[in-house]
Amino acid sequence: MRPVGVIILAAGKGTRMRSRLPKVAHSVAGRAMLEHALRAAAGAVTPAVSQDDPSAGDDGSDHRHRQPSPGGPFAVVVGHEAEAVRAAVRWEPPRGSLIYYVIQEQQLGTGHAVRIAQEAMTAGASSPETILVTYGDTPLTRPETLRRLLLEHERAAATLTFLTGLTNEPGEYGRVLRDGAGRVTGIVEARHATPEQAAIREVNSGVYAFDAAWLWSRLNLLTPHPNGEYYLTDLADIAVAEGQTVATLNVAMEETMGVNDRVALAEAERIMRQRILREHMLGGVTIEDPATTYIEASVTIGQDTVIRPGCALRGATTIGAGCEIGPQSVIRDSQIGDECQVYASWVEEAVMERGSRIGPMSHLRAGARLMPGAFLGNFAEVKNSVIGEGVDMHHFSYIGDATVGAHTNIGAGAITMNYDGQRKSHTEIGERVFIGCDTLLRAPVTVGNGASTGGGAVVTRDVPPGALVVGMPARMARRVRSVRPDQANDAGEETGGDQADKPPSARPGAERE
Numbered sequence: 001m002r003p004v005g006v007i008i009l010a011a012g013k014g015t016r017m018r019s020r021l022p023k024v025a026h027s028v029a030g031r032a033m034l035e036h037a038l039r040a041a042a043g044a045v046t047p048a049v050s051q052d053d054p055s056a057g058d059d060g061s062d063h064r065h066r067q068p069s070p071g072g073p074f075a076v077v078v079g080h081e082a083e084a085v086r087a088a089v090r091w092e093p094p095r096g097s098l099i100y101y102v103i104q105e106q107q108l109g110t111g112h113a114v115r116i117a118q119e120a121m122t123a124g125a126s127s128p129e130t131i132l133v134t135y136g137d138t139p140l141t142r143p144e145t146l147r148r149l150l151l152e153h154e155r156a157a158a159t160l161t162f163l164t165g166l167t168n169e170p171g172e173y174g175r176v177l178r179d180g181a182g183r184v185t186g187i188v189e190a191r192h193a194t195p196e197q198a199a200i201r202e203v204n205s206g207v208y209a210f211d212a213a214w215l216w217s218r219l220n221l222l223t224p225h226p227n228g229e230y231y232l233t234d235l236a237d238i239a240v241a242e243g244q245t246v247a248t249l250n251v252a253m254e255e256t257m258g259v260n261d262r263v264a265l266a267e268a269e270r271i272m273r274q275r276i277l278r279e280h281m282l283g284g285v286t287i288e289d290p291a292t293t294y295i296e297a298s299v300t301i302g303q304d305t306v307i308r309p310g311c312a313l314r315g316a317t318t319i320g321a322g323c324e325i326g327p328q329s330v331i332r333d334s335q336i337g338d339e340c341q342v343y344a345s346w347v348e349e350a351v352m353e354r355g356s357r358i359g360p361m362s363h364l365r366a367g368a369r370l371m372p373g374a375f376l377g378n379f380a381e382v383k384n385s386v387i388g389e390g391v392d393m394h395h396f397s398y399i400g401d402a403t404v405g406a407h408t409n410i411g412a413g414a415i416t417m418n419y420d421g422q423r424k425s426h427t428e429i430g431e432r433v434f435i436g437c438d439t440l441l442r443a444p445v446t447v448g449n450g451a452s453t454g455g456g457a458v459v460t461r462d463v464p465p466g467a468l469v470v471g472m473p474a475r476m477a478r479r480v481r482s483v484r485p486d487q488a489n490d491a492g493e494e495t496g497g498d499q500a501d502k503p504p505s506a507r508p509g510a511e512r513e
Contacts, residue, residue: 001150004045004071005121005128005212008037009113010136011079011104016261022081024136025088026265029272030296030314032088033259036139036272038074038099039091041132043143044150045071046094072097073128075120076136077104077113085136098124109229110206111222118216130154131215133208133232137259139268141207145251152249153209159244160214160236163205165253173203174233176248184246187233192225204233205256214244272297280307302338320354329359337372350382371406385416388431400424401443405431411455413438430465 014023024034031039074093078085082103093099100120104113114133121128130153134141145163153161164176170190175197177186187204188197218238222230239246259265276297277290284303287293294312301307302321311326319325320338331347340352343359350364358364358376367384370376374387377394385402387393393410401418403426404410414435416427425443429435434452439459441447447463454470454477463469468477 001045001154002129003126004130004132004150004209006041006045006072006074007114007117007121007131007133008034008041008074008076008136009110009133010034010037010085011077011107011113012137013079013107014137014260017265018262022079022085022088023259025081025085026259028139028259028265028268029276030298031090031139033139033268034076034085034136035089035091036297037134037136037141038076038089038093040141040143040146041074041134042071042094042097044146045132046097072099073120073124074099075102075117076100077102077117079104079107107229108224110232111219111230111234114215114232115219115222115230118219121212122216127212129212131208131210131212133210135206135258138207138256139259140257140271141255145255146207149207149209149249152247156245156247158209158247159211160239161209161247161249162236163207163256164202164248164250165205165256166201166250167203167253168201170198170201170203173205175200176202176204178202184236184248185240186237189231189233202250205251205253206232206258207256208232210235214239334364399427402427402429402441404429405433405449407431408433408435410435411437411439415440417442 010024012023017023017026019026025032028036072093074097076099078101082101086101102117102120104116121131130150132146132150134146149161149163172190174187174189175193176184177188177197179185190198218235221238222234224230236246254271257264257268259268273294276295277287277293280295280301281287285301286306288307289309292309293307296314298315299313299317301319302323304321305319305323305325308324308326310328312330313319314331315333317331317334319336320340322339323336324341325331326342326344328344329342331342333349334347334351336342336347336352337354337356339355341357341359345359345362347358347364349366350368352358352370353372355372356370356374358370361378362376362380365381365383368382369386371387371389373390375392376382379396380393381398383400385399385404387399387404388406388408390407391404391410393399394412396412397410398415399410400416401424402416408429408431414437417440418424418427427441427443428446430447430449430451432450433447436453436455436457438456439453442458442460445459445462447459448465448467450466451463452468453459453463453474454468456472457470457474458472459469459474464476469475470477
């Protein structure tokens with residue numbers, strides 16, 4: 001395919017959205033509409049080459065390893081809210097490609113918008129031979145569709161190729177005019193159409209592929225309409241008058257549906273959501289109730305994972321294989337390993353490693369990390385902390401700014417007091433520690449390996465390995481466990497004795513000294 005430059009028209013004010021946010025910055029499935037348009041265009045002009053790609057050729061080379069050349073440049077024509085539009089896009093162009101934001105100070109129509117993007121398209125050492133023009137408010141256009149358009153443009157050796165659609169409600173779309181042989185004779189805007197033309201069901205979707213040299217040489221031939229605007233559609237009339245080849249590609253109307261108000265935004269969201277759910281289900285994910293499941297475009301899910309009803313998966317979230325998510329779980333910008341369970345809980349900017357479990361009614365906040373096999377039960381909350389392998393934290397507990405060692409038990413109601421009103425401090429809990437019910441750990445504090453706290457203890461000083469502390473403030477009752485040399489830490493030395501040799505009052509969880 002010949003080198004392709006991309007122009008995306010995104011300067012419209014979008015007054016019907018009734019919003020302080022630029023229209024193309026509104027989100028569909030977690031991405032700005034403009035970002036959807038950019039990704040679709042990039043996917044069309046820099047496609048991954050697959051093993052069975054029919055365009056790969058038959059020269060005997062192994063096209064599975066052929067690297068596609070970068071597409072672009074990309075020029076986004078924006079209006080007076082350029083910075084807000086740029087801020088909404090969280091996308092980088094393919095390596096080797098450039099993206100330009102071109103400001104259209106006066107809204108003088110689509111023809112004028114393409115004209116001011118010409119400099120960006122021709123700024124490089126080699127200019128693209130084909131120009132793809134699309135819109136920032138059409139988030140449902142697929143990369144495959146744009147690629148088919150470009151391939152049809154080359155196959156027909158056309159000067160101009162554009163997408164059309166068939167609809168019983170053509171509304172404000174331009175009508176496609178054809179002669180008796182089916183050849184395109186022009187495009188008429190709805191506002192200028194005669195009653196006979198207005199009845200035409202084939203409409204112009206507004207997505208074009210142009211021969212670049214022809215386009216640049218003809219833009220100056222456009223003349224303003226009574227409203228002062230220059231129409232890109234007039235180029236079809238010019239091409240027909242010159243005897244140039246004009247080709248079309250008919251696609252489903254939903255693909256090029258423009259979003260002009262909140263009603264259309266909700267419809268675009270519905271369609272995109274169905275696409276995403278279908279893709280995951282075909283990829284081996286069980287979604288028990290698609291009607292109540294919301295998954296954004298950036299989420300990835302492994303095979304044999306089950307998504308139960310009422311879940312919302314958002315942002316840069318990755319979920320492994322064989323997981324059980326929900327019901328009624330929300331996961332955002334998090335990484336969930338294989339064979340994990342998130343039961344009726346919230347996970348935000350957190351990591352759950354293989355086999356860890358949470359819920360119901362628990363919350364992993366930013367910076368939380370559950371190591372393999374860790375378990376958080378009912379109404380537990382973790383923030384900016386590492387919960388070690390095999391840790392049990394069953395209910396009504398809070399761990400913040402802490403590290404919890406492997407195979408430790410966090411009793412009901414235990415919390416780390418990590419904030420003193422001015423700064424946050426760290427709590428270090430060793431391995432195989434028993435934190436009794438309602439224990440308060442005032443940071444900064446360290447609890448050594450194998451140590452225990454009695455129920456209701458308020459720990460304000462470091463606890464040596466193997467020690468039992470009780471009371472308020474907590475003080476050491478006695479040594480309760482032996483600690484191997486490799487388990488001792490800086491809080492104390494190896495000690496003798498074993499929990500089983502002590503009377504019940506000295507065992508972990510005892511509330512009396």
